[in-house]
Amino acid sequence: MKVLIVSDTHHHNDNYIRVIERVAPVDMVIHCGDIEGSEYLIAECAGCPVQMVMGNNDFFSDLPREKEFNIGKYKVWLTHGHTYYVSMSNENIKREARERGVDIVMYGHSHRPVIDIESDIIAINPGSLTYPRQEGKKPSYIIMDLDKNGDAHFTINYL
Numbered sequence: 001m002k003v004l005i006v007s008d009t010h011h012h013n014d015n016y017i018r019v020i021e022r023v024a025p026v027d028m029v030i031h032c033g034d035i036e037g038s039e040y041l042i043a044e045c046a047g048c049p050v051q052m053v054m055g056n057n058d059f060f061s062d063l064p065r066e067k068e069f070n071i072g073k074y075k076v077w078l079t080h081g082h083t084y085y086v087s088m089s090n091e092n093i094k095r096e097a098r099e100r101g102v103d104i105v106m107y108g109h110s111h112r113p114v115i116d117i118e119s120d121i122i123a124i125n126p127g128s129l130t131y132p133r134q135e136g137k138k139p140s141y142i143i144m145d146l147d148k149n150g151d152a153h154f155t156i157n158y159l
Helices: 014-023 039-046 091-100
Strands: 002-006 028-031 050-052 066-071 074-079 104-106 113-117 122-126 140-146 152-158
Touching (some): 002 014, 002 122, 039 050, 074 091, 091 122, 113 140, 122 140
Parallel strands (some): 002 028, 074 104, 104 122
Antiparallel strands (some): 066 074, 113 122
8 A cells, every 4th residue: 555645735726736646556545734725636636545634724614623544454544744843853743643542643734744654653754845944955755665565654755
């Protein structure tokens, strides 16, 4: 199973479309928020199931603030992350993920990609496809692959 994880597109969707064309086909797309009214486009371009949550800039959105769902054997919690102060560190969001009993937390907001794998929790932030803030400032996304044993592998990719 191949999952595309993106965030913080902020209604500028050219890079999202480029990524879809580059990595297709995918089995699922996950958007960690700050979609800013492009929900329909995000879903239509994906061509597969899509999970999305609202971010701090998704005013008047009907999207949920957070979601829990399964990907293979993993319980996933999806949230934008701004209410957990992820721009400072991901410790608060990892603590909350542990309390919720999930295996993976996926979040955005900081515009910096993160793959943080610990023995009891995996924290994933794909960065931003529109306004990257990490060193080098390249738009980023994450691919999650489930191997034949159902184990997850994550890679940060750049445009």
